[in-house]
Amino acid sequence: MKRPLTLIAKARGSPVRAYLSASALPETRRRTPEWGGAALSRNPLAAGTRAGAAPPWLAVQAALMSLVDSRVRSDWWDSPSSLFLQFDEPIDSKVCRHLIRRYTGQGKHLHSVFVFVQMQRVGVRPDSFTFAPVLKSVARLCLREMGRSVHAYAAKANFDGDVYVGTSLVNFYGGCLLIGDAHQVFDEMGERNSVSWNALITGYTHNRKFAEALDLFREMQADGVEPTEVTMVGVLSACAHLGALSLGKWIHEYIDCHGLSLNEFLGTSLVDMYAKCGAVMEMEKAFVAMRIKNVYTWNALISGFAMNGRGEAALQAFSRMMMENLKPDGVTFLGILCACCHEGLVDEGKRYFRIMKDEFGLCPGIEHYGCMVDLLGQAGLFSEALHLVQNMDLKPDPIIWRTLLGACRTHRNVPLGRYAARKLLELEPTNADNYVLLSNIYAQDSMWDEIAQLRAMMNQKALAKVAGCSSIEIGNAVYEFIASDCLKPEVHDLLDDIRKELKQVGYAANTGLALYDIEEEEKESSVAFHSEKIALAFGLIRSPPGSTLRIVKNLRVCQDCHVFFKLVSLVYKRGISLRDRNQFHHFAGGSCSCRDHW
DNA sequence: CTAGGGTTAG
Numbered sequence: 001m002k003r004p005l006t007l008i009a010k011a012r013g014s015p016v017r018a019y020l021s022a023s024a025l026p027e028t029r030r031r032t033p034e035w036g037g038a039a040l041s042r043n044p045l046a047a048g049t050r051a052g053a054a055p056p057w058l059a060v061q062a063a064l065m066s067l068v069d070s071r072v073r074s075d076w077w078d079s080p081s082s083l084f085l086q087f088d089e090p091i092d093s094k095v096c097r098h099l100i101r102r103y104t105g106q107g108k109h110l111h112s113v114f115v116f117v118q119m120q121r122v123g124v125r126p127d128s129f130t131f132a133p134v135l136k137s138v139a140r141l142c143l144r145e146m147g148r149s150v151h152a153y154a155a156k157a158n159f160d161g162d163v164y165v166g167t168s169l170v171n172f173y174g175g176c177l178l179i180g181d182a183h184q185v186f187d188e189m190g191e192r193n194s195v196s197w198n199a200l201i202t203g204y205t206h207n208r209k210f211a212e213a214l215d216l217f218r219e220m221q222a223d224g225v226e227p228t229e230v231t232m233v234g235v236l237s238a239c240a241h242l243g244a245l246s247l248g249k250w251i252h253e254y255i256d257c258h259g260l261s262l263n264e265f266l267g268t269s270l271v272d273m274y275a276k277c278g279a280v281m282e283m284e285k286a287f288v289a290m291r292i293k294n295v296y297t298w299n300a301l302i303s304g305f306a307m308n309g310r311g312e313a314a315l316q317a318f319s320r321m322m323m324e325n326l327k328p329d330g331v332t333f334l335g336i337l338c339a340c341c342h343e344g345l346v347d348e349g350k351r352y353f354r355i356m357k358d359e360f361g362l363c364p365g366i367e368h369y370g371c372m373v374d375l376l377g378q379a380g381l382f383s384e385a386l387h388l389v390q391n392m393d394l395k396p397d398p399i400i401w402r403t404l405l406g407a408c409r410t411h412r413n414v415p416l417g418r419y420a421a422r423k424l425l426e427l428e429p430t431n432a433d434n435y436v437l438l439s440n441i442y443a444q445d446s447m448w449d450e451i452a453q454l455r456a457m458m459n460q461k462a463l464a465k466v467a468g469c470s471s472i473e474i475g476n477a478v479y480e481f482i483a484s485d486c487l488k489p490e491v492h493d494l495l496d497d498i499r500k501e502l503k504q505v506g507y508a509a510n511t512g513l514a515l516y517d518i519e520e521e522e523k524e525s526s527v528a529f530h531s532e533k534i535a536l537a538f539g540l541i542r543s544p545p546g547s548t549l550r551i552v553k554n555l556r557v558c559q560d561c562h563v564f565f566k567l568v569s570l571v572y573k574r575g576i577s578l579r580d581r582n583q584f585h586h587f588a589g590g591s592c593s594c595r596d597h598w
Numbered sequence: 599c600t601a602g603g604g605t606t607a608g
Contacts, residue, residue, distance in 0.1 A: 275605095
């Protein structure tokens with residue numbers, strides 16, 4: 001139960017600690033308590049009790065506030081338990097509903113859930129309007145069992161036929177990574193509208209089931225339900241993750257033709273979709289076309305440039321953003337540091353890392369340190385990198401150590417590599433990638449005994465590597481290939497032919513790292529049939545001559561494939577864009593946009 | 599009075 005909580009919290013950008021307790025209700029970490037200990041006059045709810053125009057929800061609020069005043073408890077709002085412990089009067093369900101709405105609206109999700117629970121305790125019956133906000137809070141906290149019992153309660157009270165309640169339930173299950181349950185609730189809903197469809201589709205994208213999200217989008221249309229802006233945000237996000245450029249372009253046209261409003265959400269999704277499909281020009285056009293932009297939009301643009309190897313454009317975008325007086329946030333600097341990293345701009349990176357704290361008062365997160373470690377490590381500045389890791393005010397996570405280990409491989413630094421690997425395996429002993437990475441370092445220096453030891457450790461733990469998988473979009477279809485896949489003879493032969501041809505311009509297979517790979521399957525297929533090469537060969541056969549080949553890979557590209565792709569772009573005069581796990585490689589005329597730095 | 603949305607290291 002703990003793990004999915006972290007996952008969803010990370011996905012939603014609000015780290016939480018979820019422990020239900022009556023005495024202490026910890027809140028989302030980033031939020032400073034607004035009402036805690038403060039004078040009651042600072043309570044926004046108290047506004048209505050002052051003289052002047054009264055807001056519409058005044059009646060209930062005023063009643064609440066006078067109750068509060070009579071009890072003289074200024075911390076009342078921060079500890080809703082006092083509502084139930086101290087008041088002799090029977091608690092009204094309207095009061096509870098408002099309380100829950102306010103708490104959820106303020107991001108005080110545990111308070112909201114707590115009030116709901118207390119309502120059951122003292123026998124106050126919620127109405128159908130109470131379920132939506134409490135389910136939102138339950139979803140945010142990823143309290144799965146709690147959500148299930150809320151669901152059961154709603155069913156018992158016959159509220160589950162309500163579209164609002166049903167849609168909230170779909171959203172809850174989807175948000176807690178229980179997409180099967182979300183779909184089931186959706187199927188059983190008596191009444192559905194576009195909002196319910198949207199909840200289900202975004203649920204699928206949250207659960208990283210992108211292809212299924214697109215299927216649902218088709219189903220929705222077949223059902224005669226018009227997509228809305230929110231639908232398109234979800235669908236574009238799925239396109240972005242899949243690298244499905246042609247569908248993304250189709251959505252863009254649909255938006256224009258059907259007069260969907262290009263608001264911040266939709267515009268940002270478009271920018272991000274083009275960025276993640278490697279279509280930098282279209283990304284810029286989509287960005288320029290937007291009327292209203294906010295920090296999300298700029299962040300999508302900046303990281304879009306960064307991941308496409310356009311570091312200088314990312315930095316320029318940042319200065320334009322400054323000129324428009326927009327306040328950058330942590331994500332902005334993540335994009336910037338990432339850009340510096342890909343460009344190898346060590347001093348620039350250090351400068352931005354400094355000004356993010358000094359000028360903008362932003363506290364660097366582990367991700368920012370991760371970028372810095374990568375930046376320093378890839379530049380070969382090992383003592384600085386290590387110093388940063390050992391002196392940062394956050395506990396280094398596995399990614400930090402793996403980044404350092406990766407830099408050690410690039411620069412063949414065995415001693416530091418051993419150290420980083422030891423730290424890494426302490427934290428993450430069951431991740432096969434870690435062993436492979438260290439084994440690659442040993443392989444470079446022909447340290448066979450160490451490699452044998454690693455192999456034994458892996459066998460003992462029965463660790464398996466993630467299979468390499470590449471996809472290529474041709475026309476309106478996406479084709480997927482797995483390394484060591486059964487090859488079509490035509491593709492196999494073509495790969496042979498290509499290899500022969502490339503050898504004439506100086507290609508020599510770089511199998512060094514793969515030969516000592518630990519996975520049996522990998523050894524058999526070796527680098528010659530890495531999934532991206534198969535996709536490339538397939539693309540050369542099937543796509544119209546001269547068109548750009550777009551390939552998406554789930555892992556990072558290996559040295560050999562990188563050289564291979566560069567030469568194919570030269571010899572066959574084809575533009576190729578390869579999306580890595582990390583970034584884009586745009587190949588043309590024998591060179592790559594990453595300048596061999598990745 | 600209620601439901602659905604965008605950016606994020608390695």
